[in-house]
Amino acid sequence: MAYPDFNMEHQWLPFTPNRSFAQNPRVFVAADGMHFTTHDGRQVLDGIASLWCVVAGHNRRPINEAIKRQLDTLDYATAFQASNDQAFKAAEMIAAMAPGDLNKVLFCNSGSEAADTSLKVALAYHRARGEGHRHVFIGREKGYHGVNFGGMSVGGLPANRKAYGAQLLPRVDHMRFIHDPIGHAFIHGREPVWDEDPLLELEQRILPLHDPSNVAAIIVEPVAGSAGWYIPPQGYLKRLREICDRHGILLIFDEVITGFGRLGTPFAADYFGVVPDMLNFAKGVTNGVIPMGGVLCSQRIYDAMMQAHGSSPEHAIELFHGYTYSGHPVACAAAIACLSLYQQEALFERAGQMGRLLGDAVHSQIKGLPHVVGIRTLGLAAAVELAPAALPGKRAFDVFMSCFAKGVLVRPAGENLVLCPPYIVEPAHIEQMVSVLAQVLREYA
Ligand SMILES: Cc1ncc(COP(=O)(O)O)c(C=O)c1O
Numbered sequence: 108m109a110y111p112d113f114n115m116e117h118q119w120l121p122f123t124p125n126r127s128f129a130q131n132p133r134v135f136v137a138a139d140g141m142h143f144t145t146h147d148g149r150q151v152l153d154g155i156a157s158l159w160c161v162v163a164g165h166n167r168r169p170i171n172e173a174i175k176r177q178l179d180t181l182d183y184a185t186a187f188q189a190s191n192d193q194a195f196k197a198a199e200m201i202a203a204m205a206p207g208d209l210n211k212v213l214f215c216n217s218g219s220e221a222a223d224t225s226l227k228v229a230l231a232y233h234r235a236r237g238e239g240h241r242h243v244f245i246g247r248e249k250g251y252h253g254v255n256f257g258g259m260s261v262g263g264l265p266a267n268r269k270a271y272g273a274q275l276l277p278r279v280d281h282m283r284f285i286h287d288p289i290g291h292a293f294i295h296g297r298e299p300v301w302d303e304d305p306l307l308e309l310e311q312r313i314l315p316l317h318d319p320s321n322v323a324a325i326i327v328e329p330v331a332g333s334a335g336w337y338i339p340p341q342g343y344l345k346r347l348r349e350i351c352d353r354h355g356i357l358l359i360f361d362e363v364i365t366g367f368g369r370l371g372t373p374f375a376a377d378y379f380g381v382v383p384d385m386l387n388f389a390k391g392v393t394n395g396v397i398p399m400g401g402v403l404c405s406q407r408i409y410d411a412m413m414q415a416h417g418s419s420p421e422h423a424i425e426l427f428h429g430y431t432y433s434g435h436p437v438a439c440a441a442a443i444a445c446l447s448l449y450q451q452e453a454l455f456e457r458a459g460q461m462g463r464l465l466g467d468a469v470h471s472q473i474k475g476l477p478h479v480v481g482i483r484t485l486g487l488a489a490a491v492e493l494a495p496a497a498l499p500g501k502r503a504f505d506v507f508m509s510c511f512a513k514g515v516l517v518r519p520a521g522e523n524l525v526l527c528p529p530y531i532v533e534p535a536h537i538e539q540m541v542s543v544l545a546q547v548l549r550e551y552a
Pocket residue numbers: 216217218219220222251252253254328332333361362363364389390
């Protein structure tokens with residue numbers, strides 16, 4: 108397809124510099140396996156699983172066929188006051204994969220909706236138990252929980268505060284970020300051991316300030332993905348779990364990125380051995396092929412909500428929440444096919460194995476190159492942090508553009524370049540991604 112064959116006047120591109128895009132458009136028209144085809148006929152290696160989504164690679168037959176079959180069987184059905192067979196099956200499979208008593212799935216359509224859903228469940232749960240005064244949410248600096256008002260509020264991105272700060276949720280606080288650029292700039296496949304305790308601030312300042320009895324939930328990404336793959340210090344999540352338990356606070360893991368195998372285990376909760384009260388997912392649940400998200404809730408939360416309504420009339424709705432497309436049969440059919448495929452091909456284990464290769468390659472080939480001030484690898488993901496330039500983010504953006512020109516899609520995130528390929532990645536692809544990034548960094552100097 109030639110460039111003039113499409114008109115770029117009418118799409119307002121999300122999270123993209125629209126003014127400059129047309130000068131150097133990056134337009135995909137086909138994809139297969141690890142590669143895209145661009146409008147001008149080039150092959151580009153998908154080094155970021157299309158934003159952490161396409162974990163099984165592109166154009167997977169079993170997923171495509173499940174979707175086509177479902178379209179011909181039950182295209183759509185309302186989600187309210189009724190359901191569909193695919194939604195029950197998908198929920199059963201997701202719950203079976205999840206750790207602990209994370210047994211109940213509330214479906215939605217994206218990670219942003221999952222964030223807001225989990226926050227609303229936290230408020231509803233506490234109210235149902237007679238603790239409706241628990242309103243405070245705690246997130247973390249640089250956290251990303253999507254673009255809706257709840258998720259933006261508990262998220263910790265300065266750009267969101269700049270543009271939308273006037274109307275974010277009022278009773279929200281944030282823990283400090285989990286990065287030590289001096290002591291642990293380079294992290295290779297394991298959690299860093301910190302001398303200090305980053306959660307003392309939560310215990311000794313934030314919780315006393317709000318009074319812990321007012322706190323509804325704490326939400327974190329187990330590994331801070333969108334900010335640039337920041338890995339928690341050893342023991343951090345276990346200690347967070349203990350603090351939450353001590354004060355009756357719900358712990359929410361946002362696993363939109365880490366869920367479905369990125370760390371070599373089904374969820375980061377498994378990797379770190381910590382079970383949250385709610386776990387948000389999206390992206391990999393359908394290999395990104397069709398929008399879907401959800402919140403896995405503990406049986407305890409569900410039971411409490413049902414018990415609280417024990418004396419309500421039978422037609423009363425226990426949780427006043429849902430989306431028109433919650434549990435969409437086609438998305439659920441895709442999810443069922445994906446989860447089966449992940450198991451059949453042992454893709455999560457493969458992510459762990461390939462992650463070790465990626466970590467070794469990035470550390471050995473990129474450490475010491477110009478501007479590189481940090482490298483963090485864990486699971487099948489790596490971040491290369493560059494020293495900030497005069498214009499924030501410019502250096503990473505330029506590197507991203509040069510890598511694209513050389514046929515590799517990497518992700519600029521602040522001052523970081525992130526690699527997080529599909530789990531079907533081969534050693535040769537890893538070599539290509541890392542050597543192109545290294546070459547661009549050398550040239551950029
Ligand atoms: C941790 C996390 N939460 C939420 C979201 C938002 O997901 P979506 O873009 O599907 O709304 C993302 C997206 O990258 C994410 O990384």
